Amino acid sequence: MDAFQNLLMGFAVALTPQNLLFAFLGSVLGTLIGVLPGVGPVAGVAMLIPLTFQMNPTGAIIMLTALFYGTQYGGTITSVLLNVPGEAASAITCIEGYEMAKKGRGGAALAIAAIGSFIGGTFATFALVLAAGPLTKVALEFGPVEFFALILLGLSLLMGLAGKSMIKALMMGVLGLLLAMIGMDPVRGLPRFTFGRMELMDGIGFVPVIMGLFGLAEILENAEKQFAQVFTAKMSSLIPTRKELRDSIGPILRGSVIGTLLGLVPGMTGSASSFLSYIAERKVSRHPERFGTGLIEGVAGPETANNAHANGAIIPLFTLGIPASPTVAVIMGAFMMHGLIPGPFLFKEHPDVAWGTIASFYVGNVMLLILNLPLVGIWVKILKVPYGLLFGIILAFMVVGAYSISNSAFDVGVMTLFGVVGYLLRKMDFPLAPVVLTLILGPLMERSLRTSLEMSQGDLGIFLESPIAVVLLLLSAFFLIAPAFRFFRRGKGTVSGEEGA
Amino acid sequence: MHWVYRIAGLCFVALSAFVVWESWNLEYYTNLGPGPGFFPLWLGIGMGGLSFAWLVRVFGRPDTAKASAFLPQRAGLVRILSILVALAAMSGLINLLGFQLTMFLFLVFLLMVLGRQALWLTLVVALIGSIGVYRLFGAYLDVPLPPAAVKFLANLGL
Numbered sequence: 001m002d003a004f005q006n007l008l009m010g011f012a013v014a015l016t017p018q019n020l021l022f023a024f025l026g027s028v029l030g031t032l033i034g035v036l037p038g039v040g041p042v043a044g045v046a047m048l049i050p051l052t053f054q055m056n057p058t059g060a061i062i063m064l065t066a067l068f069y070g071t072q073y074g075g076t077i078t079s080v081l082l083n084v085p086g087e088a089a090s091a092i093t094c095i096e097g098y099e100m101a102k103k104g105r106g107g108a109a110l111a112i113a114a115i116g117s118f119i120g121g122t123f124a125t126f127a128l129v130l131a132a133g134p135l136t137k138v139a140l141e142f143g144p145v146e147f148f149a150l151i152l153l154g155l156s157l158l159m160g161l162a163g164k165s166m167i168k169a170l171m172m173g174v175l176g177l178l179l180a181m182i183g184m185d186p187v188r189g190l191p192r193f194t195f196g197r198m199e200l201m202d203g204i205g206f207v208p209v210i211m212g213l214f215g216l217a218e219i220l221e222n223a224e225k226q227f228a229q230v231f232t233a234k235m236s237s238l239i240p241t242r243k244e245l246r247d248s249i250g251p252i253l254r255g256s257v258i259g260t261l262l263g264l265v266p267g268m269t270g271s272a273s274s275f276l277s278y279i280a281e282r283k284v285s286r287h288p289e290r291f292g293t294g295l296i297e298g299v300a301g302p303e304t305a306n307n308a309h310a311n312g313a314i315i316p317l318f319t320l321g322i323p324a325s326p327t328v329a330v331i332m333g334a335f336m337m338h339g340l341i342p343g344p345f346l347f348k349e350h351p352d353v354a355w356g357t358i359a360s361f362y363v364g365n366v367m368l369l370i371l372n373l374p375l376v377g378i379w380v381k382i383l384k385v386p387y388g389l390l391f392g393i394i395l396a397f398m399v400v401g402a403y404s405i406s407n408s409a410f411d412v413g414v415m416t417l418f419g420v421v422g423y424l425l426r427k428m429d430f431p432l433a434p435v436v437l438t439l440i441l442g443p444l445m446e447r448s449l450r451t452s453l454e455m456s457q458g459d460l461g462i463f464l465e466s467p468i469a470v471v472l473l474l475l476s477a478f479f480l481i482a483p484a485f486r487f488f489r490r491g492k493g494t495v496s497g498e499e500g501a
Numbered sequence: 502m503h504w505v506y507r508i509a510g511l512c513f514v515a516l517s518a519f520v521v522w523e524s525w526n527l528e529y530y531t532n533l534g535p536g537p538g539f540f541p542l543w544l545g546i547g548m549g550g551l552s553f554a555w556l557v558r559v560f561g562r563p564d565t566a567k568a569s570a571f572l573p574q575r576a577g578l579v580r581i582l583s584i585l586v587a588l589a590a591m592s593g594l595i596n597l598l599g600f601q602l603t604m605f606l607f608l609v610f611l612l613m614v615l616g617r618q619a620l621w622l623t624l625v626v627a628l629i630g631s632i633g634v635y636r637l638f639g640a641y642l643d644v645p646l647p648p649a650a651v652k653f654l655a656n657l658g659l
Contacts, residue, residue, distance in 0.1 A: 054643045167555050171513065174548045178520060181544065185537035192537055193523060216588075223584055223615075224577035388616030389626065392608055395584070396630045399591055399607070403600075404644045412592035416585060423581075427571055428509055446540045454534030 003129050006347075010355030014363050019062050022055065023360050026063035027367045030070020035078055035379050039394060040088070041071040041327045042436065043215030046207045047397055049334050050404040057338040058353045064334050065357055066364040068327050069121055069310040072270060073368045076113045076303055077379050080106050089270030089306035092278045096291070096298030103294050107238040107376075112245075112296055113303035114372040116252045118365050120308030123256035124263060125361040128315045132347065132358070135319035139344035144455070145462055147321075148448035149472035151441055154322045155434075156476040157265060165429075172425075173434035179204055180442025187450050199410040206333045206439055208402040208411040212418025213425075213432050214326075215398055219391055220423040238373055240296070248300035251281050255304030262305075263312020269325060269433070273309035274302035311361055317342050318354060321444075326436040333440050505571050506559045513552035520545030583615055599649030599659045605631035 013019060033044035045064055052060035075090035080097035093113065100109040142150065155173060182193045183203030194200040240248070255277045262273040281301040282288045291298055313324040314331075321343025323329035335342045346354045372379075402415040422432060438445075456462035463469050524545055527538030573581060587610055595603045608627035612618045618626075638644045649655045 223580040224573040392611035416588040
């Protein structure tokens with residue numbers, strides 16, 4: 001009951017004209033980022049953080065989270081109409097969605113996707129409301145020992161699930177932690193790895209690093225080809241038939257559950273949810289052989305799942321202070337830039353921010369439903385902007401974003417450097433998601449480890465004194481060791497296969 | 502294509518060696534517990550071990566991929582380098598020439614030279630992206646972007 005009273009209080013915050021405007025701006029910008037091929041949600045959220053500096057923390061977080069789940073809606077449009085996923089989580093939608101568009105049912109596919117996304121997002125938000133109380137209570141029992149074990153579990157899950165090459169995922173995880181070591185030591189306050197540069201005393205800015213690794217690297221990859229593509233797409237009627245509506249009910253319900261549950265798991269991406277939902281729909285279908293010919297079930301399920309995932313991925317951040325995906329990690333960074341620490345204390349110390357943001361998810365999902373149904377024609381028109389123009393505008397945005405974080409040209413240089421690093425790492429198929437998570441979690445992880453060891457005067461046995469920590473550490477060990485066993489059982493592969501991981 | 506991975510592996514090994522060396526000079530342990538060098542030292546050792554393991558695997562397997570899959574074609578490479586040079590110039594000149602002029606030139610270069618856009622469109626976007634963004638950030642978002650340090654340009658309002 002408490003949760004619902006708090007939610008009502010949250011609605012009072014979310015429904016102020018100012019916060020409604022921020023939710024609307026976030027939804028529009030998120031849809032735009034989702035529509036535009038070449039700007040993913042990670043770089044998109046990072047790029048727009050500087051715009052929130054003068055906002056109050058609640059408004060800023062409402063806008064950034066709306067932007068995040070808005071990208072999931074936007075990504076569908078290009079997947080269905082152009083067979084080009086605007087972002088990775090919508091890639092699987094291309095299979096059935098584009099086939100439907102070829103048959104003149106693209107409008108109906110978009111309508112069902114928007115309705116499914118709305119239901120999935122609302123379902124996951126409802127789960128967050130229910131989970132917030134119990135999970136927060138558990139998390140409040142956590143000291144530095146349990147917190148360190150929890151972060152380690154989150155990172156182990158991420159490594160275990162990151163692509164085919166465990167070594168590459170681990171290397172990227174450690175790289176993020178090493179980057180997090182730059183700046184003042186979080187316990188003693190001594191400078192480390194600063195090379196005498198004042199700009200690095202506060203650490204390396206995560207916004208320029210992420211914009212470089214994800215945004216600039218993508219642009220550099222696209223620059224290998226001619227900047228010639230102009231997309232044209234035709235729209236058909238948005239109204240689904242009765243049969244299409246009936247066939248979508250089951251996939252939407254299943255997608256909501258799949259997306260919400262997988263959203264809770266650190267390291268699981270939205271694409272994993274949509275892919276699993278697609279597989280599930282094929283398994284339960286009476287006509288699995290018809291998949292691939294434009295079935296509405298193959299649009300409704302995955303699109304619901306990826307949006308439920310986006311909202312579900314917020315649950316561990318709000319309750320435990322652990323981001324479940326790279327974009328959520330960037331949102332966590334934005335929290336910290338606004339002087340807020342996401343986690344159980346957020347509900348205690350800043351209930352207006354926590355519950356206001358949760359309530360805004362409902363508001364944002366309604367806005368996105370409206371934006372994505374009648375206004376879909378406008379988004380299609382945006383696709384006609386040539387990439388030769390678009391890439392320049394995106395780069396200009398990145399420069400402004402990187403500079404304005406700390407009014408420093410140095411950060412533009414950092415972004416450029418990490419753009420090159422990200423471009424090279426992508427070409428060698430290194431997963432970049434672990435870098436983001438460990439870069440943001442690194443200082444928290446080090447602080448909790450060192451505080452724990454200070455408490456025990458260096459005795460590692462302290463980690464075995466807490467039953468919660470023991471369970472979490474055992475789970476971490478399992479998730480780290482299991483893929484290694486799989487590798488040894490599988491035996492040899494080719495280097496190209498390895499490199500492609 | 503092995504050479505790319507070998508170089509990358511060696512770079513990672515060099516990075517870990519550097520981290521271990523730097524951490525060695527930091528305090529590893531204090532009276533109260535682990536010092537500033539504790540965590541980075543173990544991370545450096547971990548990175549070294551992983552990089553070495555990766556290198557061993559890369560050296561030990563047959564090379565099946567072609568180098569051309571990694572390297573961009575000449576025109577693509579020129580575009581990539583142009584973007585990087587433009588960004589480096591932007592970073593180096595923004596405080597000297599000010600945001601407005603630097604961003605204007607940056608956008609004109611990107612849109613006209615690389616993006617092959619029409620002159621009028623380039624100028625409209627470059628003016629909005631430079632003067633428009635400067636005013637918007639300064640006046641409404643309270644995020645000041647740098648004016649020119651050169652007096653002559655500053656007098657012109659740039």
